[in-house]
Amino acid sequence: MEEQALREQLPRDGPSISTGDRQLFGYVGIDAVLDQMRIKTMKTGFEFNIMVVGQSGLGKSTMVNTLFKSKISRKSTGTGYEERIPKTVHLLSVTHIVEEKGVKMKLTVTDTPGFGDQINNQNCWEPIVEFINEQYERYLREEILINRKRKIPDTRVHACVYFVPPTGHWLRPLDLEFMWRLSKITNVVPVIARADTLTLEERAEFKQKIQKDLKAHGIHVYPQVDFDEDPDDRLLNDKIREKIPFAVVGADKEHQVNGKKVLGRKTKWGIIEVENPAHCEFPLLRDLLIRSHLQDLKDITHNVHYEQYRVRRLNESNQASKGGQCLALSAVNGEPESHL
Numbered sequence: 292m293e294e295q296a297l298r299e300q301l302p303r304d305g306p307s308i309s310t311g312d313r314q315l316f317g318y319v320g321i322d323a324v325l326d327q328m329r330i331k332t333m334k335t336g337f338e339f340n341i342m343v344v345g346q347s348g349l350g351k352s353t354m355v356n357t358l359f360k361s362k363i364s365r366k367s368t369g370t371g372y373e374e375r376i377p378k379t380v381h382l383l384s385v386t387h388i389v390e391e392k393g394v395k396m397k398l399t400v401t402d403t404p405g406f407g408d409q410i411n412n413q414n415c416w417e418p419i420v421e422f423i424n425e426q427y428e429r430y431l432r433e434e435i436l437i438n439r440k441r442k443i444p445d446t447r448v449h450a451c452v453y454f455v456p457p458t459g460h461w462l463r464p465l466d467l468e469f470m471w472r473l474s475k476i477t478n479v480v481p482v483i484a485r486a487d488t489l490t491l492e493e494r495a496e497f498k499q500k501i502q503k504d505l506k507a508h509g510i511h512v513y514p515q516v517d518f519d520e521d522p523d524d525r526l527l528n529d530k531i532r533e534k535i536p537f538a539v540v541g542a543d544k545e546h547q548v549n550g551k552k553v554l555g556r557k558t559k560w561g562i563i564e565v566e567n568p569a570h571c572e573f574p575l576l577r578d579l580l581i582r583s584h585l586q587d588l589k590d591i592t593h594n595v596h597y598e599q600y601r602v603r604r605l606n607e608s609n610q611a612s613k614g615g616q617c618l619a620l621s622a623v624n625g626e627p628e629s630h631l
């Protein structure tokens with residue numbers, strides 16, 4: 292009796308054929324592909340690129356350091372390391388190799404000069420839009436080569452963190468315009484910057500106003516409902532959408548709290564710990580970017596944003612060749628008409 296039960300559990304040779312709900316043969320072993328995928332990713336590693344955008348003085352450069360100094364890469368930067376952040380004048384990319392349990396990630400964060408200092412902020416998004424498109428262009432040029440690399444270096448921006456000033460009012464026309472343009476070409480993750488300057492009630496109220504404003508202007512930030520592939524994703528993402536924009540605080544200095552070193556900001560109310568979910572939503576931002584949605588951000592960049600760029604560029608090249616012009620893929624930015 293026992294022996295027969297055991298035999299029924301054992302895998303049989305040959306494939307499993309299922310007719311409706313009924314499984315005719317036993318275990319086939321398809322799940323072994325998961326191990327193969329894991330080993331392959333461990334060997335090759337992967338690239339992930341984030342960009343920070345927003346007006347000057349909102350804490351973008353600090354946040355880049357916070358990300359690198361927070362738990363994702365404490366080891367690679369070392370502790371007690373202090374540095375004065377120079378004012379960012381050019382787009383500046385910093386890359387760290389983060390390794391965990393044998394998996395290697397090449398994490399690049401691009402810091403951008405703040406805008407809003409000038410009297411005239413017209414077209415201040417141009418260098419940033421150009422940078423994002425340039426990375427698509429680079430990828431495309433590698434991809435259309437006859438002898439192409441097995442693994443194309445990926446510098447495309449997978450997530451663009453947009454810093455909203457903590458005014459507590461509505462979004463400014465400049466922020467709306469900027470985010471609208473960015474959301475057409477990349478995954479935009481808005482955050483309320485310097486959230487320690489707002490009370491918890493103010494943060495919640497501001498968050499709702501921003502959500503309303505984005506909806507009213509048809510600005511689709513990440514994660515977009517249209518791209519949720521299954522009901523489980525939708526449930527999870529609905530929860531995230533309720534919390535976006537995350538109210539974040541950045542800090543690159545460590546303080547002693549209860550005998551432990553924590554990243555935080557000293558205020559008159561005490562130390563605001565940036566990695567403590569009870570103090571601010573930096574941990575939600577880090578988890579979304581690095582833990583829960585990293586692969587999705589990469590997939591959407593490749594399958595949606597890059598695809599749109601590729602189609603547009605190849606159509607343009609075709610048109611040019613029909614008109615007898617040179618087929619060379621010259622850089623274009625296909626600027627959309629102003630939205631507001």
Ligand SMILES: Nc1nc2c(ncn2[C@@H]2O[C@H](COP(=O)(O)OP(=O)(O)O)[C@@H](O)[C@H]2O)c(=O)[nH]1
Binds near residue numbers: 350352354484542556
């Ligand atoms: N209160 C507060 N100040 C911050 C925060 N993040 C950065 N700062 C400070 O704001 C100033 C400008 O920061 P920086 O990172 O250079 O801003 P960026 O111009 O957007 O890159 C610095 O003095 C930072 O110490 C924050 O979350 N809260």
Ligand SMILES: [Mg+2]
Binds near residue numbers: 351378379402403
């Ligand atoms: Mg800066």
